[in-house]
Amino acid sequence: MDYLHTDWAAMSRxxxxxxxxxxxxxxxxxxxxxxxxxxxxKDAFDSQSDMALRDEGEYNNSGDKK
Amino acid sequence: xxxTNATPVKYxxxxxxxxxxxxxxxxxxxxxxxxxxxxxLAWPFLNFDIPEITFGRLRPLHTNAVIFAFxxxxxxxxxxxxxxxxxxxxxxxxxxxxxxxWGWQAIIICAVITLPMGMSQGKEYAELPWWxxxxxxxxxxxxxxxxxxxxxxxxxxxxxxxxxxTMGMIVMITYLHVVNSLAIPVDWATSYSIYSGVQDAxxxxxxxxxxxxxxxxxxxxxxxxxxxxxxxGRPVFSYRLSVLHFWTLTFGYVWLGAHHLQYTALxxxxxxxxxxxxxxxxxPSWGGAMNGMMTLSGAWDKLRTxxxxxxxxxxxxxxxxxxxxxxxxxxxxxxALSHYTDWTVGHVHAGAxxxxxxxxxxxxxxxxxxxxxxxxxxxxxxxxxxxxxxIGATTYVVxxxxxxxxxxxxxxxxxxxxxxxxxxxxSVSAMHPYYVMRAVGGAIxxxxxxxMLFNVxxxxxxxxxxxxxxxxxxxx
Numbered sequence: 001m002d003y004l005h006t007d008w009a010a011m012s013r014x015x016x017x018x019x020x021x022x023x024x025x026x027x028x029x030x031x032x033x034x035x036x037x038x039x040x041x042k043d044a045f046d047s048q049s050d051m052a053l054r055d056e057g058e059y060n061n062s063g064d065k066k
Numbered sequence: 067x068x069x070t071n072a073t074p075v076k077y078x079x080x081x082x083x084x085x086x087x088x089x090x091x092x093x094x095x096x097x098x099x100x101x102x103x104x105x106x107l108a109w110p111f112l113n114f115d116i117p118e119i120t121f122g123r124l125r126p127l128h129t130n131a132v133i134f135a136f137x138x139x140x141x142x143x144x145x146x147x148x149x150x151x152x153x154x155x156x157x158x159x160x161x162x163x164x165x166x167x168w169g170w171q172a173i174i175i176c177a178v179i180t181l182p183m184g185m186s187q188g189k190e191y192a193e194l195p196w197w198x199x200x201x202x203x204x205x206x207x208x209x210x211x212x213x214x215x216x217x218x219x220x221x222x223x224x225x226x227x228x229x230x231x232t233m234g235m236i237v238m239i240t241y242l243h244v245v246n247s248l249a250i251p252v253d254w255a256t257s258y259s260i261y262s263g264v265q266d267a268x269x270x271x272x273x274x275x276x277x278x279x280x281x282x283x284x285x286x287x288x289x290x291x292x293x294x295x296x297x298x299g300r301p302v303f304s305y306r307l308s309v310l311h312f313w314t315l316t317f318g319y320v321w322l323g324a325h326h327l328q329y330t331a332l333x334x335x336x337x338x339x340x341x342x343x344x345x346x347x348x349x350p351s352w353g354g355a356m357n358g359m360m361t362l363s364g365a366w367d368k369l370r371t372x373x374x375x376x377x378x379x380x381x382x383x384x385x386x387x388x389x390x391x392x393x394x395x396x397x398x399x400x401x402a403l404s405h406y407t408d409w410t411v412g413h414v415h416a417g418a419x420x421x422x423x424x425x426x427x428x429x430x431x432x433x434x435x436x437x438x439x440x441x442x443x444x445x446x447x448x449x450x451x452x453x454x455x456x457i458g459a460t461t462y463v464v465x466x467x468x469x470x471x472x473x474x475x476x477x478x479x480x481x482x483x484x485x486x487x488x489x490x491x492x493s494v495s496a497m498h499p500y501y502v503m504r505a506v507g508g509a510i511x512x513x514x515x516x517x518m519l520f521n522v523x524x525x526x527x528x529x530x531x532x533x534x535x536x537x538x539x540x541x542x
Contacts, residue, residue: 003335032310032317036313045306046304046305046306049302049303049305050295052226053295055152
């Protein structure tokens with residue numbers, strides 16, 4: 001437990017900012033996982049999987065098949 | 067945002083053509099310098115006692131040439147190509163793209179002059195003098211502005227995942243380059259970093275690893291997610307996975323730099339954190355690699371006849387290998403053996419030759435055919451290039467892996483009296499066969515780039531001749 005000991009009283013403003021951004025990045029990453037793996041979003045994401053193929057004349061500029 | 071009709075879009079592709087040609091030329095030049103410096107390590111007489119061509123000065127020229135001249139021009143060519151075609155729009159500013167092109171080439175010329183003269187800030191992958199750093203910032207921001215604004219004026223509702231990767235790279239490299247390059251100039255050749263001691267080391271590797279993460283990985287993943295579907299004619303295997311790949315890479319990569327500084331004056335926990343997140347990054351990296359490979363589902367037979375696709379898929383195999391090798395090397399106990407040895411050089415070149423270059427060659431061949439509206443002068447030469455590149459890269463990487471592990475084991479070996487078994491000079495001597503093998507592997511790889519240059523020059527000439535003979539058909 002000594003390894004994890006923190007002197008909270010010695011934390012500077014920069015230390016707290018570091019903690020804030022670290023935790024915020026972690027929470028944001030969890031939010032992305034939830035968003036991507038939510039079954040409701042599956043079709044919305046995967047409907048774009050052929051987007052790279054749409055510029056060869058087979059599809060129009062809106063992504064709809066001609 | 068949705069376009070209301072299917073009016074053909076007139077893209078700004080001239081600047082893309084120039085970036086493409088510049089990339090191919092710098093691919094030849096950058097790897098040739100690499101072969102020369104590798105040969106200097108195997109046969110030191112090649113220094114010829116000329117300071118300007120000693121290893122210490124040419125090595126940063128090699129790394130800058132392959133990363134920023136070759137890699138940069140590849141990223142810009144593909145970036146401008148993809149953003150226009152997926153957004154069904156011209157560039158926001160063609161003039162700014164040309165400023166970007168000539169500005170970037172001017173920076174490369176500055177590197178060619180200053181680095182052999184010995185002007186260096188001594189920061190790895192950021193050696194260029196302070197005034198060139200300012201040029202880089204200005205030119206890079208012109209690219210960023212043009213890229214973001216072109217996305218903003220796109221005609222499609224969705225912004226394709228490749229553009230996310232490229233914009234992630236633009237944002238992060240701006241931040242990394244500016245912070246890492248902060249320095250007090252003394253004269254035009256000398257400056258001092260505003261950081262000192264361990265903070266300087268931490269900032270250096272925060273930049274160094276994220277240049278790998280966002281530039282050499284993120285930027286080139288943008289290439290992968292566009293060109294593998296295009297060349298194979300298959301949609302991305304899982305678009306959901308590509309989105310997850312982007313965000314996990316973006317959140318995760320920034321933590322890794324400290325794994326370069328295990329067992330140094332840096333606080334112990336920072337190295338442990340760097341190693342832990344490095345291991346966690348295997349998941350999105352392999353997810354992305356599988357996503358690229360599985361995009362070929364139903365089209366694997368194309369690998370028999372489509373030589374360009376071979377480059378793209380082999381790149382994914384090297385990407386998977388490198389993103390396993392790296393995290394393993396970040397583990398402290400493995401790092402104790404691997405650090406400061408040639409294993410690191412092998413790891414870097416598995417990424418640079420196997421992943422970055424292979425995906426670049428595939429994308430460049432694909433674009434050359436489209437940009438000049440022609441077939442390759444010789445498909446057979448594309449195949450020859452593929453096998454030469456693969457043999458060269460494998461020879462190089464295997465030599466450095468064996469050499470590095472042997473080096474590490476020799477340095478740590480001691481006898482029953484607690485005395486080191488080998489002197490440092492003995493370990494250097496033992497490396498010699500591997501240094502020769504490395505130079506040979508590099509030379510083979512470099513030969514492939516010459517073949518590519520020849521093939522592309524002949525392809526462009528063929529297209530020009532065809533256009534002259536039949537101007538109406540050429541415009542169609």
